Amino acid sequence: MPSPSLARPALAVLLTLATACATVPSAVRPVPRDADNRELREFATATWAWRDGARVAGGDSAMVTANEPLAARVGLDVLRAGGNAVDAAVAVGFALAVTYPEAGNLGGGGFMLVRMADGRTAAFDFREMAPAAATREMFLDANGEPTDASRVGHRASGVPGSVAGLHLAHGRLGRLPWPAVVGPAIALARDGFEVDSTMEAALAGSQRLICRFAGCPVFFPEGRPAARGTRFRQPALAATLERIAAQGADGFYRGPTAEAIAAEMRRGGGLITTADLAAYRAAERRPLAGRYRDRTILTMPPVSSGGVTLLEALNVLETWPRLAPPGTTAHAHQLGAVLQRAYLDRNLRLGDPEATPLPVDELTSKAYARRLRATIPEDRATPIADIPSVLRDGPETTHFNVVDAEGNAVATTTTINDLFGSGVYVAEAGFFLNDEMDDFAARPGRPNGFGLVQGEANAIAPGKRMLSSMTPTIVLGADGRPELLVGARGGGLIISAVLQIVLNVVEHGMPLTRAIAAPRWHHQAWPDTLRYEAGGVAPDVLAELQRMGWAVRAGGTGRATAIQRRPGGGWWGAADPRRDGVAMGW
Numbered sequence: 001m002p003s004p005s006l007a008r009p010a011l012a013v014l015l016t017l018a019t020a021c022a023t024v025p026s027a028v029r030p031v032p033r034d035a036d037n038r039e040l041r042e043f044a045t046a047t048w049a050w051r052d053g054a055r056v057a058g059g060d061s062a063m064v065t066a067n068e069p070l071a072a073r074v075g076l077d078v079l080r081a082g083g084n085a086v087d088a089a090v091a092v093g094f095a096l097a098v099t100y101p102e103a104g105n106l107g108g109g110g111f112m113l114v115r116m117a118d119g120r121t122a123a124f125d126f127r128e129m130a131p132a133a134a135t136r137e138m139f140l141d142a143n144g145e146p147t148d149a150s151r152v153g154h155r156a157s158g159v160p161g162s163v164a165g166l167h168l169a170h171g172r173l174g175r176l177p178w179p180a181v182v183g184p185a186i187a188l189a190r191d192g193f194e195v196d197s198t199m200e201a202a203l204a205g206s207q208r209l210i211c212r213f214a215g216c217p218v219f220f221p222e223g224r225p226a227a228r229g230t231r232f233r234q235p236a237l238a239a240t241l242e243r244i245a246a247q248g249a250d251g252f253y254r255g256p257t258a259e260a261i262a263a264e265m266r267r268g269g270g271l272i273t274t275a276d277l278a279a280y281r282a283a284e285r286r287p288l289a290g291r292y293r294d295r296t297i298l299t300m301p302p303v304s305s306g307g308v309t310l311l312e313a314l315n316v317l318e319t320w321p322r323l324a325p326p327g328t329t330a331h332a333h334q335l336g337a338v339l340q341r342a343y344l345d346r347n348l349r350l351g352d353p354e355a356t357p358l359p360v361d362e363l364t365s366k367a368y369a370r371r372l373r374a375t376i377p378e379d380r381a382t383p384i385a386d387i388p389s390v391l392r393d394g395p396e397t398t399h400f401n402v403v404d405a406e407g408n409a410v411a412t413t414t415t416i417n418d419l420f421g422s423g424v425y426v427a428e429a430g431f432f433l434n435d436e437m438d439d440f441a442a443r444p445g446r447p448n449g450f451g452l453v454q455g456e457a458n459a460i461a462p463g464k465r466m467l468s469s470m471t472p473t474i475v476l477g478a479d480g481r482p483e484l485l486v487g488a489r490g491g492g493l494i495i496s497a498v499l500q501i502v503l504n505v506v507e508h509g510m511p512l513t514r515a516i517a518a519p520r521w522h523h524q525a526w527p528d529t530l531r532y533e534a535g536g537v538a539p540d541v542l543a544e545l546q547r548m549g550w551a552v553r554a555g556g557t558g559r560a561t562a563i564q565r566r567p568g569g570g571w572w573g574a575a576d577p578r579r580d581g582v583a584m585g586w
């Protein structure tokens, strides 16, 4: 059997053929086959919506992908002005806080993974932290039941980390002066930008939430969402960004911005104080590094669960000499069984590494993967009864990638959790606050108000970071240079989405657009259900999986953006067709 890397050119030809054949009626369409003469069925159904829908761009030197085009353009401009990929990523992060208020933020947190062309790597952790006054049972009612206060309103917010994280990353690895990377966001906030249909629709969908708090007059002038085609200015946010440009992180964590956050907290019964803000620190951590076949996978360590779960899943999948092709029952079974086990560990054993010793080495070892593989029957599902889950669908996060002409690569995911976070808007400073406290276990060991359960390792404690699923990842090719940058939004759905995009590129040899557009599976241990994207799976495959004992149901997936190195030089960038996003090359 040829190795996956030898098979790739043949696969690429066959996949191109499959694209060309997309309009041929299925009855006569030739079935594409891989180099081992196996059917390629990743778009096996005629009903699959995203067959060729990924937005793609090429670039000879550099590439930026992001969920919002004005922010992506800022990244490209910073690169053209002589900035490196870290400068550009920091500038995109600040720009998204202005142009993409549903998920871009100053009031949230995230993770940035960097691989410099000279081989240096860094993982910046700017996850939010529980305020000092947080308590283990702060989201339980008198009957011990979880309330929605972990998602909506003032107590839902952790101490924001984004500004500290972007400042730390820039200070360590950026090249341009700090004001040059904050400046584009200031201009967008002060001079305004044209509202597009995406922003108008996002606002309309969250009007009830936003209008419970102080953002209502800003985003709903005359009671309606800021309308597409109108210019949207944010002077309070511009002033906050100017303080950040002038004073660095202190422009956010001390002085007028910090006082405005604390005052808003006092107004609404929240917990964050100026002391919490002054005490916040972003962390530089060592990226997790693992091997899959002949590739190196760089990814995010805890307090994101993403990297551990991704590597654990890849290690188990690698125990098969070759994975079954996408679109087949065997493929779904392999993925389902592996995700089931990896998410189980994720749910029960991970949390803040500074609060609890974590079994990262064990979970990401090849020996552990072999033990897990031994528990997977080839012909039937393994039920997980009585296993709680940490996850729920839908937290609204944003992922962006940058590569520059020197080969520096940056993958960043940031979040305020739900769309527009907790809904609380700090009017004097011009931004929404996160509802990241919901990523903690409100009640360890039992389902919370959303049917979710998390382990002791992720219980609420003052000053602790809540577990995340964000999975910014960089795959190095066999030559040691970046081959793929990928990440996604979608809470617990992120990890399985990133896993499948990595596999689609590395294992199945798909070009990036198909790798992102192909239907995905998801399993998160509990509920014990293998989820598929509606319209993306052939009915005979679903029937066969049910015969094997899988409970299957339609569900969502994460929404990714990614960059792939082109074989002849330069880059492809692609945004997931399932959600807004853009790729811009240079």
Ligand code: GLY
Pocket (backbone or CB within 6 Å): 395, 396, 397, 415, 416, 417, 418, 436, 439, 467, 468, 469, 470, 491, 492
């Ligand atoms: N707030 C979603 C996550 O961090 O996983």
